[in-house]
Amino acid sequence: MEIIVAESYEQMSRLAADMIERQLLRKPSSVLGLATGSTPVGFYQELVRRHAQQGLDFSKVITFNLDEYLDLSPSHPQSYRYFMDHNLFNFINVDPKNIHVPYGHTEEVDEFCDWYEQEIKRVGGIDIQVLGIGADGHIAFNEPGSSLGSRTRLKTLTKQTIDDNARFFDNPEEVPRFAITMGVGTILEAKEIILLAHGAKKAEIVAQALEGPITAQVSASALQMHRHVTVIVDAEGGSLLKRADYYRWVFEEKKRLVPRLIGKVT
Numbered sequence: 001m002e003i004i005v006a007e008s009y010e011q012m013s014r015l016a017a018d019m020i021e022r023q024l025l026r027k028p029s030s031v032l033g034l035a036t037g038s039t040p041v042g043f044y045q046e047l048v049r050r051h052a053q054q055g056l057d058f059s060k061v062i063t064f065n066l067d068e069y070l071d072l073s074p075s076h077p078q079s080y081r082y083f084m085d086h087n088l089f090n091f092i093n094v095d096p097k098n099i100h101v102p103y104g105h106t107e108e109v110d111e112f113c114d115w116y117e118q119e120i121k122r123v124g125g126i127d128i129q130v131l132g133i134g135a136d137g138h139i140a141f142n143e144p145g146s147s148l149g150s151r152t153r154l155k156t157l158t159k160q161t162i163d164d165n166a167r168f169f170d171n172p173e174e175v176p177r178f179a180i181t182m183g184v185g186t187i188l189e190a191k192e193i194i195l196l197a198h199g200a201k202k203a204e205i206v207a208q209a210l211e212g213p214i215t216a217q218v219s220a221s222a223l224q225m226h227r228h229v230t231v232i233v234d235a236e237g238g239s240l241l242k243r244a245d246y247y248r249w250v251f252e253e254k255k256r257l258v259p260r261l262i263g264k265v266t
């Protein structure tokens with residue numbers, strides 16, 4: 001696991017975009033796993049900018065989103081499909097038929113979840129999965145107690161996640177209680193993972209997930225078992241990491257000596 005403590009949210013977003021750009025240059029038909037939420041907004045803006053100004057090409061890219069609220073239609077302004085359209089997909093040249101966001105209005109949830117897993121396999125698996133982290137340690141909507149081997153399925157959200165998400169809804173009662181989400185096991189099968197976290201509110205859980213024990217009580221701690229994870233946090237998000245000085249030193253040395261090794265586990 002490589003941990004980068006960036007100076008700012010902007011630098012965090014740029015570094016993540018650098019990794020995606022390198023991946024797309026290496027493999028234009030990459031399969032990207034994508035997250036919603038506040039954290040990746042700057043990263044998506046950076047990808048959109050690079051597409052517009054530098055021609056970063058998404059025409060062959062295939063995407064899979066982590067999760068979607070149950071019973072919100074793709075056109076609902078708080079649905080994750082709507083978020084993705086308005087933060088990324090509408091502004092890049094991704095082929096709409098290559099976009100996958102769990103369909104929250106499905107009648108056959110179990111069948112849909114099995115199909116989603118099969119689709120990921122059919123296209124050869126996810127090359128890079130981008131993640132945020134919830135204040136309770138969730139990745140996707142794998143709330144505390146989710147099996148570290150879990151697959152795509154329906155999950156009940158915790159009170160904390162519902163409260164955290166209430167800021168996006170007019171009325172807290174409207175916040176969905178259920179979501180379709182990739183499982184921890186699904187996420188761990190991605191070939192490479194980028195975890196982004198920013199702000200003081202995430203500092204405690206980031207430290208627990210990265211430097212604490214691996215436990216189903218903190219789903220993100222399962223990332224410690226993955227062979228190629230890059231964590232990029234801003235200074236506030238990384239402020240409670242015990243080994244922050246070491247992570248900063250590694251990053252500076254790589255920048256100074258071999259910048260191409262940034263984002264490579266070595």
Ligand code: F6R
Nearest residue numbers: 035036037038039132133134140
């Ligand atoms: C979103 C997702 C969630 C968020 C997490 C952090 O698709 O899977 O796990 O990444 O809740 O959300 P923000 O970035 O809003 O703090």
